[in-house]
Amino acid sequence: xxxxxxxxxxxxxxxxxxxxxxxxxxxxxxxxxxxxxxxxxxxxxxxxxxxxxxxxxxxxxxxxxxxxxxxxxxxxxxxxxxxxxxxxxxxxxxxxxxxxxxxxxxxxxxxxxxxxxxxxxxxxxxxxxxxxxxxxxxxxxxxxxxxxxxxxxxxxxxxxxxxxxxxxxxxxxxxxxxxxxxxxxxxxxxxxxxxxxxxxxxxxxxxxxxxxxxxxxxxxxxxxxxxxxxxxxxxxxxxxxxxxxxxxxxxxxxxxxxxxxxxxxxxxxxxxxxxxxxxxxxxxxxxxxxxxxxxxxxxxxxxxxxxxxx
Amino acid sequence: xxxxxxxxxxxxxxxxxxxxxxxxxxxxxxxxxxxxxxxxxxxxxxxxxxxxxxxxxxxxxxxxxxxxxxxxxxxxxxxxxxxxxxxxxxxxxxxxxxxxxxxxxxxxxxxxxxxxxxxxxxxxxxxxxxxxxxxxxxxxxxxxxxxxxxxxxxxxxxxxxxxxxxxxxxxxxxxxxxxxxxxxxxxxxxxxxxxxxxxxxxxxxxxxxxxxxxxxxxxxxxxxxxxxxxxxxxxxxxxxxxxxxxxxxxxxxxxxxxxxxxxxxxxxxxxxxxxxxxxxxxxxxxxxxxxxxxxxxxxxxxxxxxxxxxxxxxxxxxxxxxxxxxxxxxxxxxxxxxxxxxxxxxxxxxxxxxxxxxxxxxxxxxxxxxxxxxxxxxxxxxxxxxxxxxxxxxxxxxxxxxxxxxxxxxxxxxxxxxxxxxxxxxxxxxxxxxxxxxxxxxxxxxxxxxxxxxxxxxxxxxxxxxxxxxxxxxxxxxxxxxxxxxxxxxxxxxxxxxxxxxxxxxxxxxxxxxxxxxxxxxxxxxxxxxxxxxxxxxxxxxx
Numbered sequence: 001x002x003x004x005x006x007x008x009x010x011x012x013x014x015x016x017x018x019x020x021x022x023x024x025x026x027x028x029x030x031x032x033x034x035x036x037x038x039x040x041x042x043x044x045x046x047x048x049x050x051x052x053x054x055x056x057x058x059x060x061x062x063x064x065x066x067x068x069x070x071x072x073x074x075x076x077x078x079x080x081x082x083x084x085x086x087x088x089x090x091x092x093x094x095x096x097x098x099x100x101x102x103x104x105x106x107x108x109x110x111x112x113x114x115x116x117x118x119x120x121x122x123x124x125x126x127x128x129x130x131x132x133x134x135x136x137x138x139x140x141x142x143x144x145x146x147x148x149x150x151x152x153x154x155x156x157x158x159x160x161x162x163x164x165x166x167x168x169x170x171x172x173x174x175x176x177x178x179x180x181x182x183x184x185x186x187x188x189x190x191x192x193x194x195x196x197x198x199x200x201x202x203x204x205x206x207x208x209x210x211x212x213x214x215x216x217x218x219x220x221x222x223x224x225x226x227x228x229x230x231x232x233x234x235x236x237x238x239x240x241x242x243x244x245x246x247x248x249x250x251x252x253x254x255x256x257x258x259x260x261x262x263x264x265x266x267x268x269x270x271x272x273x274x275x276x277x278x279x280x281x282x283x284x285x286x287x288x289x290x291x292x293x294x295x296x297x298x299x300x301x302x303x304x305x306x307x308x309x310x
Numbered sequence: 311x312x313x314x315x316x317x318x319x320x321x322x323x324x325x326x327x328x329x330x331x332x333x334x335x336x337x338x339x340x341x342x343x344x345x346x347x348x349x350x351x352x353x354x355x356x357x358x359x360x361x362x363x364x365x366x367x368x369x370x371x372x373x374x375x376x377x378x379x380x381x382x383x384x385x386x387x388x389x390x391x392x393x394x395x396x397x398x399x400x401x402x403x404x405x406x407x408x409x410x411x412x413x414x415x416x417x418x419x420x421x422x423x424x425x426x427x428x429x430x431x432x433x434x435x436x437x438x439x440x441x442x443x444x445x446x447x448x449x450x451x452x453x454x455x456x457x458x459x460x461x462x463x464x465x466x467x468x469x470x471x472x473x474x475x476x477x478x479x480x481x482x483x484x485x486x487x488x489x490x491x492x493x494x495x496x497x498x499x500x501x502x503x504x505x506x507x508x509x510x511x512x513x514x515x516x517x518x519x520x521x522x523x524x525x526x527x528x529x530x531x532x533x534x535x536x537x538x539x540x541x542x543x544x545x546x547x548x549x550x551x552x553x554x555x556x557x558x559x560x561x562x563x564x565x566x567x568x569x570x571x572x573x574x575x576x577x578x579x580x581x582x583x584x585x586x587x588x589x590x591x592x593x594x595x596x597x598x599x600x601x602x603x604x605x606x607x608x609x610x611x612x613x614x615x616x617x618x619x620x621x622x623x624x625x626x627x628x629x630x631x632x633x634x635x636x637x638x639x640x641x642x643x644x645x646x647x648x649x650x651x652x653x654x655x656x657x658x659x660x661x662x663x664x665x666x667x668x669x670x671x672x673x674x675x676x677x678x679x680x681x682x683x684x685x686x687x688x689x690x691x692x693x694x695x696x697x698x699x700x701x702x703x704x705x706x707x708x709x710x711x712x713x714x715x716x717x718x719x720x721x722x723x724x725x726x727x728x729x730x731x732x733x734x735x736x737x738x739x740x741x742x743x744x745x746x747x748x749x750x751x752x753x754x755x756x757x758x759x760x761x762x763x764x765x766x767x768x769x770x771x772x773x774x775x776x777x778x779x780x781x782x783x784x785x786x787x788x789x790x791x792x793x794x795x796x797x798x799x800x801x802x803x804x805x806x807x808x809x810x811x812x813x814x815x816x817x818x819x820x821x822x823x824x825x826x827x828x829x830x831x832x833x834x835x836x837x838x839x840x841x842x843x844x845x846x847x848x849x850x851x852x853x
Contacts, residue, residue, distance in 0.1 A: 032737030044466040049448045083366050083520040084538075092538055151574055163574045164566055166540065253566035255539035268737055 012285050019281045020070065020274070024063055027273050034079040034268040053079055053270075066274065075278070076271035086275035093257030094279070096166060097244030100256060103176045104241055108183035113230070115184070116191025117223065123196060131188060138185025147178035147251045164253040175252040179245060183237055187230055194226040228298055235291035239284040354852045355560040356834065357582045359572050362565050363539045367519040369505040370442040370449035375844065378502045380563060382844035384544060385505040386529040388416050388435070388484070389496050393849070395657075395760065395840045397496040401430055401506065401528065402484070411491025411796050418482040423549040424508050425532040432478035434506035439476050442503050451503035454758060457495065459487045491796040494761035501759065502844065530556045530848040541565060557836070557851040573829070582831040582852070588709070591644060594829065602646050605824040606655045606841040607756035608765075609647075611702075611717070613817050616779035617749050618698045624688030625697075626816040629750070630674050631681035632724035633717060639822050642716045643709070646827065650820035651675045654762040654809055657841045660802040666762050670806050673813035674820065678724045685725055701730040704752035705739040713821065714752065743777055753777070756824065760842040762805045763792055769812055780817035
């Protein structure tokens with residue numbers, strides 16, 4: 001087991017390094033520069049700025065310096081917001097995005113699985129149709145439409161919730177709802193499909209024949225196996241939701257880190273592009289690792305380490 | 311078996327957690343932050359939106375509206391623009407000007423204080439202005455100080471700080487020597503990059519401007535709280551010399567970047583002012599809710615006179631005359647802008663009291679018949695049987711696209727020319743435009759200081775803002791002379807002539823002048839929006 005973890009960890013580091021390298025050179029290949037604006041700064045000032053951010057050095061030297069700093073968890077200064085470091089920005093933005101993402105995930109998982117299970121148990125019944133209609137709606141309505149709709153109905157027409165910003169629990173309700181509908185629908189559909197499959201399996205019939213209560217059959221025997229595909233999507237879903245979503249954070253003026261992904265590229269703010277990419281990749285890789293661990297727990301037949309399985 | 315129980319427990323916990331959050335959310339009363347001053351009737355709080363995190367509150371660095379609209383109310387320079395946009399005594403109580411108009415001696419108010427109680431001194435100004443010009447500061451606004459003797463050389467790494475002619479005669483007397491008499495000098499120095507900096511504070515903590523706790527103000531308000539990327543709050547500064555005329559107690563700035571959200575927050579009273587969302591502009595204009603103020607600047611197109619077919623003046627003019635600016639603002643942009651038939655915007659008065667724009671008239675105005683004639687003439691001059699292919703390039707944005715398509719239509723209808731459209735991501739676009747890679751491309755200019763010369767100097771030979779390849783010796787000389795001219799009447803004559811030369815050669819197609827459109831709560835009065843300059847809240851009030 002320990003060798004498995006060590007191997008996985010090394011693989012994770014290599015993956016991260018490949019991503020860092022790829023992003024670094026791609027980003028510098030993209031035409032444009034952080035100092036290219038409508039207004040022109042004079043040549044001397046431009047030169048000073050470039051030397052301050054080490055942009056005048058050869059690309060390989062810049063790359064080396066970046067890796068050196070990265071190993072010490074120093075993501076460098078932002079070029080656009082010169083008095084802030086990327087560490088500051090992520091340190092501020094991530095907790096907010098994480099909070100929003102966590103509640104969203106909880107809501108999406110709980111309601112998605114519930115809907116999916118009920119739909120499967122009442123296959124082709126009224127509940128199934130109802131649940132799947134909700135799911136189809138959730139998938140087809142993009143979250144920014146949902147967000148606008150929620151604001152219009154629940155903040156402007158019937159002023160229950162505040163329109164935007166992130167300062168109290170009341171402010172959190174609308175963005176969580178808007179963000180959760182999509183993932184909820186995905187989870188509901190996946191759960192339903194795999195539940196239907198599992199419910200036709202022999203061991204379920206055996207369980208029924210043994211006279212087990214339906215609740216026990218569903219939760220103990222069916223759901224556990226049915227959750228595998230759900231867990232698979234959860235890894236990447238969690239990574240993207242927990243690190244913030246540009247559109248929802250923009251619409252609700254939430255001070256998360258979603259905007260950095262987009263703004264940094266528009267501004268060619270190199271350290272911020274790198275910082276967000278590294279951070280997101282690290283979270284994603286971690287999540288995929290957790291998913292692999294979860295497989296083993298949910299289905300003991302899936303062994304983490306083949307040699308040990310002998 | 312244990313595992314199943316564990317999973318069940320986990321699922322139950324999820325439910326429980328969800329329930330917990332739900333009750334927490336339901337149980338707590340919302341903080342009253344959003345609702346404009348309902349809680350305490352006595353306290354006057356203005357709710358504004360800054361759109362995003364200020365770039366920097368370091369005066370010479372944050373060269374943009376998101377930094378300077380608020381900074382303008384936290385600090386104050388020697389002068390401050392009044393309600394009619396004229397520079398008035400501010401931190402300086404008065405000043406003397408030498409006979410040749412080049413040496414200004416400012417007398418700083420005895421009661422001009424920093425929010426930490428320190429005196430605002432002449433040394434604070436010397437420190438701040440030299441820092442603005444220091445090449446190591448890397449200020450994008452440094453060029454605004456180039457009319458000070460020794461400034462340009464220092465900023466270009468060719469001189470030293472000691473040669474910059476700013477000095478503290480005594481604690482409260484500040485003297486500055488200009489390279490030439492500049493009528494607009496007093497207006498330029500109201501700009502935030504000329505704000506003083508508390509030298510003592512800045513030397514102890516070079517990042518004094520990065521947090522509310524370390525920020526020292528000398529303006530009508532001081533910074534009370536700053537939650538980065540979220541919001542910040544300014545409160546009335548009791549140490550301000552004119553505090554008795556400041557009516558608001560607090561200004562809360564949200565950072566909402568989505569215009570639709572901003573508008574919704576305005577309708578529910580969470581904000582006191584709002585921009586006009588594009589989709590609702592028509593409706594809101596019709597309802598008469600939108601306020602419009604001038605803004606000194608222009609939306610225009612640049613020809614590249616080094617590329618075919620625009621090396622030919624008549625062909626350029628033909629394209630320029632084929633554009634119907636009036637239609638453009640009435641049917642395309644629909645934001646009540648003024649159509650532009652010249653380059654300098656409205657609002658600059660010559661010594662006789664005439665508006666520059668009105669006085670110099672419409673220099674290039676829609677004339678389809680003449681456009682056709684000039685195109686024919688130009689093609690003959692160049693020996694073109696068919697016009698070389700023309701591509702019009704704009705930076706990717708909805709509003710730019712609409713205008714580009716309208717232009718395409720106008721060239722097609724009025725000249726019979728099929729123009730191709732291309733768009734590009736803005737950063738790449740800017741770089742390529744500077745490198746003269748486009749034939750015809752979108753541009754905009756917002757004035758940095760309130761004088762026609764600021765518009766015209768863009769087009770002198772080799773100016774980084776020229777970006778057309780156009781060069782004219784007479785024009786260059788006129789701009790140079792105008793900058794040295796002390797007699798205002800003569801100076802305006804030169805500028806009138808220069809603008810005529812510019813538009814006669816037509817390296818540009820003017821489209822429309824900019825304006826500022828906004829919605830404002832009826833309870834709010836006294837916010838001043840200058841055509842050149844930043845938001846002014848000193849006299850703002852709220853019922």
